[in-house]
Amino acid sequence: MGEAKVYVTRLRNQVDLRRLAFTKPTGGAENCIFCQIVSRRSPSNVVYEDERHIAFLDIYPFSRGHTLVCPKEHGETIWDMGETDIAELFQVASKVSKAVVAAVQADGFRFVQNNGEAANQVVAHVHVHVIPVKMEDRGRFTDRKRFTPDEMEETARLIRSELADN
């Protein structure tokens, strides 16, 4: 047994892979708002979609263009995903980040990926936040903002158009 494998085994002994705490029972895919967005039972400003992923604007964005990238398949945390799927998710997030930054003319961006209630994961369906940042906000986490439906759709349109160009 190699050293890396020993380490993984030890980690599994210490941490039950399904036991990250959520204060509310999640109810699985049935009651999941992101699954409802995937199936279009709930509206959202979708900016990107492929067979296995969807990206849409966060309704309470930290900045204009703040986007969530999700696997379509329901899983609560990143531990529910296979390694190949995790790699693919971040490849999509990277592609989306370029379009987001160009669309809102940001100077940088953050990836934030929260797992469990303690980490402020609000929706128990794996997602990567893509948060564009302007130089004037550097180093700070800004407050969540509200944009009008028209402003949200215009931002989504700009991101979609950047993705179509690349």
Ligand SMILES: [Zn+2]
């Ligand atoms: Zn879900």
